[in-house]
Amino acid sequence: MNTDMMKANIAIIAVAASLAGSAVAHAKTPCGDTTKVERGDSLSSIAERCDISEGTLLQANPNIDGSGDLRVGATVNTTTMANRTGDRLRSFAHGVSSGISRLASEVGSSVDDLLDKNPDLKQRLSSVGDKLTGESVTRKIKLTMTPQQGPTGANVDLAVSGLPAKAAVVIGAGRPGQSYTVLDHAKASEDGTINAKLAVPTWASAKQDLVFVVAADDGDWTIRSAKFDVQ
Incomplete structure (x- = not known):
C-alpha cells in the first residue's frame, strides 16, 4: 500500500472515531429539544416539566449520571439519541478494531507500531475507548x-x-x-x-x-x- 493510500485509510478511521458521539434526534418534547437547568432541579423535576422519562433524559445526556451532575444554567438535551445504544457502540468498536488490524496487516506492521506512528489516531481511539468501556x-x-x-x-x-x-x-x-x-x-x-x-x-x-x-x-x-x- 502506498503512503497516500495509507494516510487516506487512517483519515477515514479517524473520522469514524470522531463520529462516535454523533446522534439522530427523536420526537420533540414540550420543552423543545433542550431546556435550561434551574436551581433545585433534579432529573425527576426536569422529566416532569418536559413530559419525558428520567431514562430518556439520561440517554439524551451521556455526561449526566444523576441529579447531582446537573449544573444550574446549563443546557440539557430532552430528546433521545438513536445511536447511543450499547449495540451500536459495540458494533462501532468492532468495526474500528477490525479496520485498524486490516490496515496494519496491509502495511506489514503491528497494530501497536501503526498507532505509535500515528499519535493523533491513537489519542482519538483511546478517548473513544474510555467512553465505550465506561472508564472515567x-x-x-x-x-x-x-x-x-x-x-x-x-x-x-x-x-x-x-x-x-x-x-x-x-x-x-x-x-x-x-x-x-x-x-x-x-x-x-x-x-x-x-x-x-x-x-x-x-x-x-x-x-x-x-x-x-x-x-x-x-x-x-x-x-x-x-x-x-x-x-
Whole structure:
C-alpha cells in the first residue's frame, strides 16, 4: 500500500472515531429539544416539566449520571439519541478494531507500531475507548473538605487531587440529589491538584445538607464532596 493510500485509510478511521458521539434526534418534547437547568432541579423535576422519562433524559445526556451532575444554567438535551445504544457502540468498536488490524496487516506492521506512528489516531481511539468501556477520570480524583459544618458565609477549604494536569474545572454547591450552582472556576496544577477556599453560599438553608461539586468545565465528569451540614 502506498503512503497516500495509507494516510487516506487512517483519515477515514479517524473520522469514524470522531463520529462516535454523533446522534439522530427523536420526537420533540414540550420543552423543545433542550431546556435550561434551574436551581433545585433534579432529573425527576426536569422529566416532569418536559413530559419525558428520567431514562430518556439520561440517554439524551451521556455526561449526566444523576441529579447531582446537573449544573444550574446549563443546557440539557430532552430528546433521545438513536445511536447511543450499547449495540451500536459495540458494533462501532468492532468495526474500528477490525479496520485498524486490516490496515496494519496491509502495511506489514503491528497494530501497536501503526498507532505509535500515528499519535493523533491513537489519542482519538483511546478517548473513544474510555467512553465505550465506561472508564472515567473520576475514579482517580479525591476531594476533601474542611470543615464539614458551619453557617452560611463560613469559609470552606477544598483540596482536590488526581485531576488531569491543567484541567479547567468549575467548583459549585447544591443540595444532595439536586442541581448545583457554579461558585468559582479553577485550573489544576501540573500535578493535578487544586486547593480552593469557598464561602458557604447565602442561599443555603440552615439545618439542611449541602454538597460541594468539582466538575470538568465542559461537563464531561463531576465529583461531589461528603455532605456539609449548614448550621
